[in-house]
Amino acid sequence: MTPETSLLHALLAHRLAFVTREKLLEAAFAWADDEAESLLEALALPQPQARAVEAVAAALLDKYGGDAARALAATPVDAGAQRALLGLRLSSPLLKTLESMKPRAGGADERYRFGAEIGRGGLGRVVEALDSTLERDVAIKLVLPELPAVLQERFAREARLTAKLDHPNVVPVHDFGEIPAAQGRQLFLCMKRVRGRSLAEVIAQLARGDVEAARKWSRARLLGVLQDICLGVAYAHSKGIIHRDLKPSNVMIGDFGETLILDWGLAREGGDPPEAEPGMRTRLRAPKVGSSTLTMEGDVLGTPAYMPPEQANGRLNTMDARSDVFSLGAILFELLTFRPPYQAATSDDVLVLAQAGRVPPPSSIGKDIPPELDRICARATAGRREERYPTALALHHDLQQFLEGVAERDRKRAEANGWVKEALSLGARVRDLRHRIVKAREALTVMMEDIPRSAPIEKRRLLWASEEELEALRRERARGFSRAETLFTGALAADPGRADATEGRVELYLDRFLDAEAGRNPSEMAVQLSLLQQIDPAGLHRARLDAPGTLSIDAFDYGCDCLRPLAPGALRVEFSAEATIAWRDGAPVPGAALINKDRPIPAVLASCGAARLGHDANCPKRPVPGVRVSMARYVERDRRLVTDTETLLGTTPIRDVSLPPGSYLCRLTPPSAGGLAPTFLPVRIDRGAAWRQDVALYRAADIPAGFVQIPGGPFLADGGDVALVPRMARDLFFAPFHVTCAEYLAFVNDLFRTDPEEARRRAPRGPDRKLWLEGPKGFRLPAPGEDKSLDWKPEWPVFSISWFDATAFVAWKSCLEGRLYSLHHEEEYDKAARGVDGRYYAFGNHGEQSWFHSSHSYADMKSPMPVGTFPTDVSPYGVRDATGAMGSWCLNAPEIGSRDMRIIRGVGWWSNDDGHAIAQRFGGQPDLLRMGYGLRICWRPWRWAQAGATQVAGPARTVKPSRAPAGRRKRDRE
Structure with a gap:
């Protein structure tokens, strides 16, 4: 070569x-x-x-x-x-x-080496090119050859106007002239080649939910781009030039962050002659594929989706700098919502919207848009020019004020983030301490039972250490709450409306409310609920407090005759004097070692041959479908808990019925053909919890006359000033009233026939005298005037009897009727009297003295009254005088250290109510006599007594009836 x-x-x-x-x-x-x-x-x-x-x-x-x-x-x-x-x-x-x-020669056709087309507008197309003289890449806009002369002149005007705008946010013009073309000469405009993307492309990515675009293009950065546009437009306005076609597709974002305004083809200079306004002739430019923003030509110039109303209505000669301000506001709208201010099915419809000039608030479409930006957008896009920002710089200024506020808010938000993180950690600790305090309190209670006051100091130190540990946990919890509350409050002051701080603060006060609720402190509950309403207007706490629970009920019966009564005299029963048998989960546990929480019962021996005295685990159970279940919610009216309207839930089996939290009373009505008795079933629906219960139904013929069923299951016991304790009970039947004087008189006189001395020992008595009068055939009640202190009535509940007397009556009645009756355990009394919701009284939580019988029920009379005198004093199961009238001897001892004593529960006519009547608990020696102590009997349909010879230690004796009283025999025959 x-x-x-x-x-x-x-x-x-x-x-x-x-x-x-x-x-x-x-x-x-x-x-x-x-x-x-x-x-x-x-x-x-x-x-x-x-x-x-x-x-x-x-x-x-x-x-x-x-x-x-x-x-x-x-x-x-x-x-x-x-x-x-x-x-x-x-x-x-x-x-x-x-x-x-x-x-x-250096002509344009020689100097510029043209490349591929990179864009197309209404007046020309843009190609990339190389400036061979200066060795740099440029963009050249070539006028479309088919354009008429008037539009070619507009192209030339664009070149001249753009050349006047020497500003960093306006694309610089390098050259302008003509180059040879197939049809003669062709105008060209040489500009800086900007590599990047249009603002419209950025918005489209954000609208699609592009994660990387969202990370890169924060709202603050987008507003910064708009500020750059404002500066470029403001400079143009200072030169007397208005753009008239501002929109995201006419803004280029360079690869290095530069913002440049493009396409000044519709721009107008202040000295230009007026434009003719012959009417509303329009011609649409061909849009890009998928675009809904068209540039219209004729009397309506620009893009309808971003036009001010004066432009959309063809009043071109009225347009000024404020017209561009409207378009800047329209761009702001799209930066906030990712859609133009006006959208419609057709371009004509968009134009109609633009002519009306009503731009909706961005917050009505977009998310998390501050009110300040709503106000800025509303002013920029006002329909009347006089109400808009006077200049683009004024709009820029308000955006800057907002961004500076955002910077301060971001600083505060970062500070608040640290506070919330610490507060949430403290809140979790506070909730954990709540559970630890409960466990520590329970452990301390056990320790106090184990370590008497007379214990050596070494053991007392252990007790003191536990007390100090509990107090330390309480102090730590109080400090944690206070600190967390302060942090949440500070975080909300620094960053109002943040959800995590609001929710965390609500959790704190909700925990306080639950504390008050568990402690049964209504006034504190009201305080905490009021605070929750103040700090949580959105009602987050209500969703927690009102979270529904579910109810499921199955019914079954027994396919055996284990409850058939024995013949009179076939059953003999003895009660031991000392309580030695543990009672757990509603039943005795013979042979179990006693522990501190036990409330033991005495051994009860039943001699009945081969007879079975109740069901056991081997008895066959049969599902009972089709039991009708209706339900009513307990509501407080006039300070009493009463059932609201009863509704039908369906028939068994009932499955997962959603119910609001609360206390309810269900009525179970079996099909009449089976001979099964209906029963009441109180249930407690806790927040978000499930109550599932299998209910045993019993044949009406097997149930002692008048007794009411207490279905087994969970309940809340031992209320009062301490938190309620969940307990479990087994099925039980309760006599609806206390044993009356008439019933007890029949027992005493039956004894008198065979053993007058025994009858004298069992008759009601005071410390120094007999209360009933003895005659040759037995005892009788004093007639009016014979007893100066009391006017005796047969319908009164019997009183002034010992625990031994009460168990002797039970043994006599068991022998008489062939059923194993008993005194109730105090936990059984708890459930029978208050149901499952832990109420203070059988009728609710307010101790109105006129609703039950106590020493304050009558101002001018202090005397026993006939059973059932107070119809309001009835438990959910139908037990009457469940709160007052008479204290009842219980079967159990108070604790293992006092096994020779017995418990008395309830308020007697002789007693004062301390505000927690059912929870009142007294202990006494079993031979104690009080005017306010009587008895109530129960019947357990399950095998619980020990079978064997009736020989037990202690003063308890077997009492065998001589014969059934005439009245009783008549009732049995009926």
């Missing part, structure tokens, strides 16, 4: 923009030392480019008959490159050829 051919290849590569001038000269400098080498190879072009150069060179050589020197001389050369090459140490023939070459 000759040196001329080699240089020809290199110059053609430069002419085709495959290499820069610098690279050409660098290769030529090395090649000058050895012209025999291939300069084209030294340029190291890619194969496609090298083949293109060789093809053009071959065509030139062919044109000049293979004469490389002539072909080289005829090739235009860049003047700067020519001067540089002439300065190299080249061979003389080659230098002469270079000197003879003519530099390129």
Whole structure:
């Protein structure tokens, strides 16, 4: 290859923009030392480019008959490159050829090397190009050749106007002129080549939920872009130029963050002559695929989705800087909502919306938009120009004020984040301490029972240490609450409305409310609920407090005759004097070692031959479907808990019925054909909890006459000033009233027939006298006037009897009727009297003295009253006088350290109510006599007594009836 051919290849590569001038000269400098080498190879072009150069060179050589020197001389050369090459140490023939070459003329068609189209507008298309003179990439806008002269003039005006705008946010104009074209000359505008994306593309990514775009383009950054646009527009306004087509697609975001306003084709300068307004003729520019924003031409110029009303209505001569401000506000709207202010099915519909000029608040469409931005957008897009920002700089100023406020809010938010994190940790600790305090309190209670006051100081120290530990936990919890509450309050002051701080604070006060609720402190509950309502207007706490629970009920019966009563006299029963048997989960546990929490009962021996005195685990159970279950909720009216309207839940089995938290009373009514008795079932629906219960139904013929069923299951016991304790009970039947004087008189007189001395020991008595009068055939009640202190009535509950007397009556009645009756355990009394919801009284939580019989029920009379005198004093199961009238001897001892004593529960007519009547608990020796102590009997339908000979230690005796009283025999026959 000759040196001329080699240089020809290199110059053609430069002419085709495959290499820069610098690279050409660098290769030529090395090649000058050895012209025999291939300069084209030294340029190291890619194969496609090298083949293109060789093809053009071959065509030139062919044109000049293979004469490389002539072909080289005829090739235009860049003047700067020519001067540089002439300065190299080249061979003389080659230098002469270079000197003879003519530099390129420098016209636009020669200077700019056009590339691919990168955009198209209403007046022209934009192509990328290389400015070969300055060796830089540029963008060239070429006027569309088919445009009429008036629009070509608009193109020229765009070039002149843009050239006047020397501002960082306006695309710089490098050149303007004409280039040869197929149909003559074509106008062009050379501008800076901006690599990046349009603002419209950024918004489209955000609207699609692009995670990377959302991370990169925060709201603050988008508002910063809008501020840059404001500055560029404000500069244009200072030069008397308005853009009239501002929109996201006319804003370019460079790869290095620069913001540039494009397409000034519709711009107007203040000195331009008025535009004609002949009517509403419009022509739509061809939109980009998928675009709903069209630039319209004719009397309506611009893009309807971003137009101020004066522009949309064709009043072009009224447009001024405030018209651009409207479009800036429209861009702000889209930056906040990711959609234009006006959207409709067709462009005509969009134009109608623009003509009306009513832009909705961005917050009505977008999320988490502050009111300040709503106000800024509303002012910028006001329908009347006079109500808009007067200048783009004024809009910029308000955006800056907002962003500076955001910066301060961000600082406060970061500070609040730390506070909330610490407060949430403290809140979790406070809740954990609540459970630890409960356990520590329970452990301390056990320890206090184990360590009496007389214990050695070494043991007392252990007790003191436990007390101090409990107090330390309480102090830590109080400090944690106070600190967490302070942190949450500070966080909400610094960052109002943050959900985590609000929810955490609500959790704190909700924990306080639950404390008060567990402690049965209504006044504190009211305080905490009021605070919750103040700090939680959205009602988060209500969702927690009102979280529904579910109820499921199954019914079954027994397929055996274990409850059939024995013949009168076939059953003998004895009660031991000392309580030695543990009572757990509603039943005795013979043989178990006693522990502190036990409330033991005495041994009860039943002699009945091979008879079975109740069901056991081997008895067959049968499901009872179709039991009708109705339900009523307990509501407080006039300070009493009464049932509301009863509704039908369905028939058994009942499955997962959703119910609001509360206390309810269910009525179970079996099909009449089965002979099963209906029963009441109180249930307690806790927040988010499930109450599931299997209810045993019993044949009406098997149930002692008048007794009411207390279905087994969970309940709350031992209320009062301490937290309620969950307990478990088994099925039980309760006599509806206390044993009356008439019933007890029948027992005493039956004894009198065979053992007058025993009858005298069992008759009611005071410390120094008999209360009933003895005659030759037995005892009788004093007639009016015979007892100066009391006017005795047979319907009164019996009183002034000992525990031994009460168990003797039970043994007598058991023998008489062939059923194993008993005194109730105090836990059984608890459930029978208050149901399952832990109420203070049988009728509710308020101790109105006129609703039950106590020493304060009558101001002018202190006397027993007939059973059932107070109809309001009835338990959910139908037990009457459940709160007052008479204290009842219980079967059990108070604790294992006092196994020789017995418990009395309830308020007697002789007693005062301390506010927690059912929870009142008294202990006494079993031979104690009190005017307010009587008895009530129960019947357990399950096997609980020990079978065997009736011989037990202590003063208890077997009492066998001599015969059934006439009245009783008559009732049994009926």
